[in-house]
Amino acid sequence: MAGKALTLTSSARAVFKHLAFEGASTRPQIGAALDLSRPTMSAAVTELEKLDLVKTIGVVSGTTGRKAAKYRVGRGAGHVIAVDAGSTHVRLRVSTLDRRLLLSRTYRLSENQVMLSEDISRAVAGEVAAALAETNEEWGPLRTFGIALPSRVVSSPGDVVSTGQNRIFSHFTPPEDVDILLENNVNCAAVAEHLHGAALGTSTFAYIQIGFKIGMGLMLSGHLIRGRNGAAGEIGHLPYPVGPSMQPIAGEVERYLGTEAFMARVQSNWNDGNTLAPGDTAQLLYLAADGNEEAIRHVARHAADIGAVVAACVSVVDPGLVVLGGGYGSSPLLAPRVQQVASQLSYPVEIVSSPLGSEATVLGIEKLAIDSSLAKLVG
The missing domain is CATH 3.30.420.40 (ATPase, nucleotide binding domain)
Structure with a gap:
């Protein structure tokens, strides 16, 4: 699903990242923001279009009457699944790499969980299965699966036994060949406040x-x-x-x-x-x-x-x-x-x-999953 890193020219990489970070833009807007000449912009867009990394979504008329094509990230860039595996709720978002929401789900746990537990793992498994069942081919490949956990999180080779972070996998098995990103839930909320809040x-x-x-x-x-x-x-x-x-x-x-x-x-x-x-x-x-x-x-x-x-x-x-x-x-x-x-x-x-209220954590893990996907896709 995730695929290998792509080899792009520096100008194509810059255009793609601009669309991912800033959202849909016209060719003149992108060129002005990145200080790229019209020929360089044209070559970069053509390069990205061949890989289905950008998509034309319309034409915009400027103040002088001239028309400009408007682009956004294409299906070839793929999508991420972000999950807030919380103590009271499981929240899930499926999003493109330019943060367009494709699917959202929320599940209320039957009992509040003091620690990361098997009940949370079961709930995550159910919500992810439901989301995967709705996957549309227009979403492109699944790049990263991000999960925010109500526990300490360390990366390998840290002491994952003491953190208990792997309890999330007691009943939930992530899709094969997809990068998995784990992060503490409150850290994720801080990321969201920095980006949106x-x-x-x-x-x-x-x-x-x-x-x-x-x-x-x-x-x-x-x-x-x-x-x-x-x-x-x-x-x-x-x-x-x-x-x-x-x-x-x-x-x-x-x-x-x-x-x-x-x-x-x-x-x-x-x-x-x-x-x-x-x-x-x-x-x-x-x-x-x-x-x-x-x-x-x-x-x-x-x-x-x-x-x-x-x-x-x-x-x-x-x-x-x-x-x-x-x-x-x-x-x-x-x-x-x-x-x-x-x-x-x-x-x-x-x-x-x-x-942001209760949405902060899932928005934060979404941001981290997208950043990880972009880094591995285009550097």
């Missing part, structure tokens, strides 16, 4: 996910930081609790801040006799947005706890910008209080809510 144009920032679990993706000077053991950003393992006669417990801060424990506290300490305690965070946020004082109190209390963890991260890496994401964390109701507490406890930092 609140960190667009920002080279240094932290993405902090607050949902069923918590985690951080860290980008410094445009580089995603993974760490030697794939554990950079694993803020769920910050020492907690800390104090006299207290013994820190591994992963306890994640359990405390995660939405299950949070909602248990909300329900056991709900003091509004006129309104039933919310059953989940969506209901809690709805009540808070509607002005319910008890809901506002609980959201503010939790936001202060999140702010303390953000302050710890800011004290270590000073990212300047922190994007709050995840199913719960992306709510704009949290950001002001998190900002207040984090700034009081550490250094000045801008706190913003993710505009």
Whole structure:
């Protein structure tokens, strides 16, 4: 399916990459962006057309009345499958190398998964099988299969036993002859925020996910930081609790801040006799947005706890910008209080809510899968 790397002239390679990164463009637009002469552009397009790497999709009239052909990436470039193998949902996107969406699927797991599990692997197997059954020959060859995992991820020859990353293959067997790319889910979300979201144009920032679990993706000077053991950003393992006669417990801060424990506290300490305690965070946020004082109190209390963890991260890496994401964390109701507490406890930092919400992770692994495909296809 994936095929071998292609040998292209430098001008053809530049034109193809421009179309992949910038989307459909006219010949004059591409030539101006790449500073290519008309003969060079013509030769490059002809070279790419012979390989079905570009496709003419129409003709555009300019201001002077002259017409120009418009191109986009062709079927010969192929497509990728990106999967967010999450703790609560499995999300899947099939996309071209210029990020045109071909197919999208979402599956809700019957139970939330604390760790990467066989249930997640089964769900991924089912969703991928359904996607492959809908494959259209116009999509071209499948180049890369990217999977975002709720676990640490290391590359070979790293210790894949301790990360547990290969559990994804307990019930899921990827298609043969296709490159497989694994990445931590929160790292993927950070990539998406850098490309599409609140960190667009920002080279240094932290993405902090607050949902069923918590985690951080860290980008410094445009580089995603993974760490030697794939554990950079694993803020769920910050020492907690800390104090006299207290013994820190591994992963306890994640359990405390995660939405299950949070909602248990909300329900056991709900003091509004006129309104039933919310059953989940969506209901809690709805009540808070509607002005319910008890809901506002609980959201503010939790936001202060999140702010303390953000302050710890800011004290270590000073990212300047922190994007709050995840199913719960992306709510704009949290950001002001998190900002207040984090700034009081550490250094000045801008706190913003993710505009991508629950789609951030799958968009990030899609980006990484496309980048990998482009590198192997044309260098």
